[in-house]
Amino acid sequence: MSACTPKSLASSGQKPIQEMCHPLGAEEAVLTPSPDVRNITSSIGEKDQILPNGTPVETSSPSSSSSLLNRLQLDDDLDGETRDLFVTVDDPKKHVSTMETYITYRVVTKTTRVEFDLPEYTVRRRYQDFDWLRTKLEDSQPTHLIPPLPEKFVMKGVVDRFSEEFVETRRKALDKFLKRVADHPVLSFNEHLNSFLSAKDLNKRQGLALLSKMGESVKYVTGGYKLRGRPVEFSAMGDYLDMFTQKLGTIDRIAQRIIKEQSEYLAELKEYGPVYTTWAASEAELQGPLEGVASCMANCSIALDELTQDMSGDFLPVLREYVLYIESMKAVLKKRDNVQAEYEAKLEAAALRKEERPTAKVPTDVEKCQDRVECFNADLKSDWDQWQNNKTQDFRQLLTGMADHNIQYYEKCLAAWESVIPVLQDKQPQETETEED
Amino acid sequence: MMADSGPEEIAVIGNTDLTSAELENNIKNTMVEIEKWTSLLRKMEISVGEAEKRTGKNTVNMQEIYTVYLIETRPVDAVTEGIIPAPDSLWRRYSEFELLRNYLLVTYPFVVVAPLPEKRAEIVWHKLSADNMDPDFVERRRVGLENFLLRLASHPVLCNDKIFYIFLTEEKGWKEMVYETGFQAKADSRLKAMNAAFRVKNPDKRFTELKHYSDELQTVVSQLLRVRARVADRLYGVYKVHGNYGRVFSEWSAIEKEMGDGLQSAGHHMDAYAASVDDILEEEEHYADQLKEYLFYTEALRAVCRKHELTQFELEMAAQDLASKKQQKEELVTGTVRTFSLKGMTSKLFGQETAEQREAKLQVLEQQIEEGEEAVKEKNTESDEFVKTAWLDIEHFKDQKDRDLKEALISYAIMQISRCKKGIQMWTNAKECFNKM
Numbered sequence: 001m002s003a004c005t006p007k008s009l010a011s012s013g014q015k016p017i018q019e020m021c022h023p024l025g026a027e028e029a030v031l032t033p034s035p036d037v038r039n040i041t042s043s044i045g046e047k048d049q050i051l052p053n054g055t056p057v058e059t060s061s062p063s064s065s066s067s068l069l070n071r072l073q074l075d076d077d078l079d080g081e082t083r084d085l086f087v088t089v090d091d092p093k094k095h096v097s098t099m100e101t102y103i104t105y106r107v108v109t110k111t112t113r114v115e116f117d118l119p120e121y122t123v124r125r126r127y128q129d130f131d132w133l134r135t136k137l138e139d140s141q142p143t144h145l146i147p148p149l150p151e152k153f154v155m156k157g158v159v160d161r162f163s164e165e166f167v168e169t170r171r172k173a174l175d176k177f178l179k180r181v182a183d184h185p186v187l188s189f190n191e192h193l194n195s196f197l198s199a200k201d202l203n204k205r206q207g208l209a210l211l212s213k214m215g216e217s218v219k220y221v222t223g224g225y226k227l228r229g230r231p232v233e234f235s236a237m238g239d240y241l242d243m244f245t246q247k248l249g250t251i252d253r254i255a256q257r258i259i260k261e262q263s264e265y266l267a268e269l270k271e272y273g274p275v276y277t278t279w280a281a282s283e284a285e286l287q288g289p290l291e292g293v294a295s296c297m298a299n300c301s302i303a304l305d306e307l308t309q310d311m312s313g314d315f316l317p318v319l320r321e322y323v324l325y326i327e328s329m330k331a332v333l334k335k336r337d338n339v340q341a342e343y344e345a346k347l348e349a350a351a352l353r354k355e356e357r358p359t360a361k362v363p364t365d366v367e368k369c370q371d372r373v374e375c376f377n378a379d380l381k382s383d384w385d386q387w388q389n390n391k392t393q394d395f396r397q398l399l400t401g402m403a404d405h406n407i408q409y410y411e412k413c414l415a416a417w418e419s420v421i422p423v424l425q426d427k428q429p430q431e432t433e434t435e436e437d
Numbered sequence: 438m439m440a441d442s443g444p445e446e447i448a449v450i451g452n453t454d455l456t457s458a459e460l461e462n463n464i465k466n467t468m469v470e471i472e473k474w475t476s477l478l479r480k481m482e483i484s485v486g487e488a489e490k491r492t493g494k495n496t497v498n499m500q501e502i503y504t505v506y507l508i509e510t511r512p513v514d515a516v517t518e519g520i521i522p523a524p525d526s527l528w529r530r531y532s533e534f535e536l537l538r539n540y541l542l543v544t545y546p547f548v549v550v551a552p553l554p555e556k557r558a559e560i561v562w563h564k565l566s567a568d569n570m571d572p573d574f575v576e577r578r579r580v581g582l583e584n585f586l587l588r589l590a591s592h593p594v595l596c597n598d599k600i601f602y603i604f605l606t607e608e609k610g611w612k613e614m615v616y617e618t619g620f621q622a623k624a625d626s627r628l629k630a631m632n633a634a635f636r637v638k639n640p641d642k643r644f645t646e647l648k649h650y651s652d653e654l655q656t657v658v659s660q661l662l663r664v665r666a667r668v669a670d671r672l673y674g675v676y677k678v679h680g681n682y683g684r685v686f687s688e689w690s691a692i693e694k695e696m697g698d699g700l701q702s703a704g705h706h707m708d709a710y711a712a713s714v715d716d717i718l719e720e721e722e723h724y725a726d727q728l729k730e731y732l733f734y735t736e737a738l739r740a741v742c743r744k745h746e747l748t749q750f751e752l753e754m755a756a757q758d759l760a761s762k763k764q765q766k767e768e769l770v771t772g773t774v775r776t777f778s779l780k781g782m783t784s785k786l787f788g789q790e791t792a793e794q795r796e797a798k799l800q801v802l803e804q805q806i807e808e809g810e811e812a813v814k815e816k817n818t819e820s821d822e823f824v825k826t827a828w829l830d831i832e833h834f835k836d837q838k839d840r841d842l843k844e845a846l847i848s849y850a851i852m853q854i855s856r857c858k859k860g861i862q863m864w865t866n867a868k869e870c871f872n873k874m
Contacts (some may be wrong), residue, residue, distance in 0.1 A: 243692045258675065268670075272661075
C-alpha cells in the first residue's frame, strides 16, 4: 500500500505516530501510552514494530538491527559524557478551532538537573512556540550558533500542511532542533528553554516576548561598522561553509534524479510483470513458472516503491535542513564580524584621541568591545567544533541510512527471486511448507 | 547448448578414424539407409567458432563489407580416444545460412524448422547499437548461428539431409549444389501458396488451435521483449546516476578532515556500482535472445499449419471435382438435369444428342472419374502422411519449447539473484566506508 497521495492527518485522538523513546525512556515505564499503540505499516516513517514500552522489535533482517543501532547512537556524545537532559518531540495532533487549524506536538522532557523543578515534563507545543524559543535564544545568546528550524512558510497550494508526510518531516526536524539545543553546553541552560519545556501555558510569556522583541541581538546585526579583514581561522570557516553548501546542493540534485529514475523504472516494471501473466494464460506446462515470475516481479515493484518513499521521506528533508543550518552558522560568523568591526572602529577612534591627549586612559567602552570580541571568538570556536562533530555524526547516520535502505531493497528482491526458483524447477515445496510464499 | 538426442534404439554407424573419402562414402550410405532417428551430433561436434570481416563485390558489383563465420566440425570418436585432432573448418556468411534454411523449409514442409538469429538488431535498448558491425551484436549472432546448426543436427529428420552435411563440410560448390536440386521453383510456388487466400472446409482442429497458439505466442513474446528493453533502459539510468555520487563524494572529501577518507572510498564503491550495470545488461541480452528464438519459431509453426491447410484444400478440391464429375455422369445416364447447367440448356434448345455422342461423353467422364478417384486417394494419403509426420514433429517441438523456456526462466532468475547479491555487496561496502567517517 504505497501512499502516492499524502494522507491527511486524523484529528486529535486518532492514530498517533509514535517516536522511538530515548534510552532513558526505555528503562522506565511509558508515561502516557496512546490508546492505540499498534504496528505501523504506513510506508512513511519508521517501519519497525514497536513494543508498548518503547523498545523496537528487531526484525529478522540484520541491516535493520544495525540501522536501529544507528538511530540509538543519534544522541550519543562522542566524548561519552553522561547526559542529564533528554527531550523528545512526537505525537502530532490536529486542532480545529473556529479561527484556525493547526498542529501541536508533544514535547517530553526527562532530566536530573536542579534547574528544573520536576524530573519529567510533558507539554504540547505548536510551531509558533518553537519559533518563539528560537528567537529568544538568538536574542539571549547572540554569540552562539542556534540550530535552525524547518521552514516556516509553505506554499498553500503546493504542499498539504496537514498531510501525514509533511507533518512527520516537520516533527523530525523539530525533534532534531530541540535535541541540538538540549545538547548544547550553554543553550541547554537557557531560562527560555526551561520555560518552553516546562510551562503549561506559553501564551503569557509569548506576549511579553513580543514586547521585548528588540533584543540585544539587534545590536550585533546592525552595527553599521565595516570590517577590515576576517581572521584567518574564521575566513577558513566561511570558505568551508560555501563549498559545503555547494556539495550539498549537488548531492540533493543527484538524490532527486535517482528518485526520478527509480520512479520511471518502477513504472516500466509494473507493466513488465503482467505480460508474463498474459503469457501464462496460453501455456500449460509453463503456466506455473510464468506466473511465478510475474508475482516475483510484483514483489520487487513493491520493494522498489518502498525504497523510493524512504529516500524521499528520510534522506532529502535532512539534507535540505542542513542547508538551513549552514545559513545559521554563516549568520553567526557575520555577527562576529560586526562585533570585531565595532571594536576596531572604537579602537581607532581612541587611538586618535590619545594622540591629542596622551594622558587619557583607554575608554571603558573600548575595553568592553574587546571583551565582547574575545568572548564571541571563543564561543564561536567551541560552537564550530561541536557543529563539526554533529555534522560528521549526522552525515554518517544519513549516508548509512541510505545504504541501509538500498540493502533492504535488494534483500527483499533477493528473497523474492530465490523463492521462485523451486517453482520454476517444479519442485513443489508449497504443499509441505506453510511459512512463506 | 540446447542439443537434443533422439531415441536410444538406433544403429549408429561406427566410426573410427575417417578420411574425407570415407566420410563421403558414409554420407551416401546414410542417405540410402534412411536412418530417421540418428542424431548427427552423435557422430560429430559442430561449432561456430569465430567471426571475421571480409570485403568483396556484391551482385551489382559494388564493394561491400560482410561478416563470415567459421564452422568447425570434428568426429566425436576422435576426442574420446584421447587424441584431439584439429577440427575441419570452413567459412560461411549469413546469406548462406539463409539459403540453407530456405532449402530445408521447402524440402521438409512437415518440419518445424529452427529459425535463424536476427539479421539486424531489432528491439534494442538504447545502449546496444543497432549496427550490424557492432562486436557485441556479431558475437551474439555467432552464438545464434551455432545454436541454429545444433538444432538442425539434433533434429531426427533434418540431420540426415545431404545438403546440410555438405554445408558443414565443403566450402566450395555448395551453393551450386543447392540450386541444382531445383528447390527454387518449389520455393516460389510455396511462397505463392502461403500468400494465397483460400478457405478450407475441414481442417484438422489441432492445426487450427496450433495456429491460434502461435499467433498468441508471437504477440505476447513481442510485447515482452519490448517492455523488457524499456525496463533495461530505465535500470541503466538508475545505476549510472549513482556514479555521480562517486564524483561528488570525491570532491567533498577534499574539503573534509575527518570524513575525507570514508567519503573517498565510499565514492569508489558508488563508481563500481554504476559500472556494474553494463555486464548485467549484457548478460540479460542472452535471455532476450532465447525468447527471440521462440518468437521466430512461431513463423515456422504457422508455415506448417499453412501447409496442412494447403494439402487439405487440395484434397477437398480433388474430392469436389470428383463429386461434380460423378454427378455429370449421372445426369448423362438418367437424362435428367438436376441442377442448371449450360449443357442442359443447350440440349433443351438445340435438341438431344445422338446416342453415339452421349456414349462418347460417358466414356470420357468415366475415364475422368477413374483418374479423379486416383487423385483423391493420392491426396488423401498425402494429407494423412503430412498430418502424421507434422504432428509428430510438433509434439517434439512442444516438449523442446517447454524445456528450453523453463531453463531460460531459471537462468533469468539466477541472473536477478546475482544482481541482487552484487547490489547488497556494494552497498554494504559503501556503508562500511560511511561508518568509518
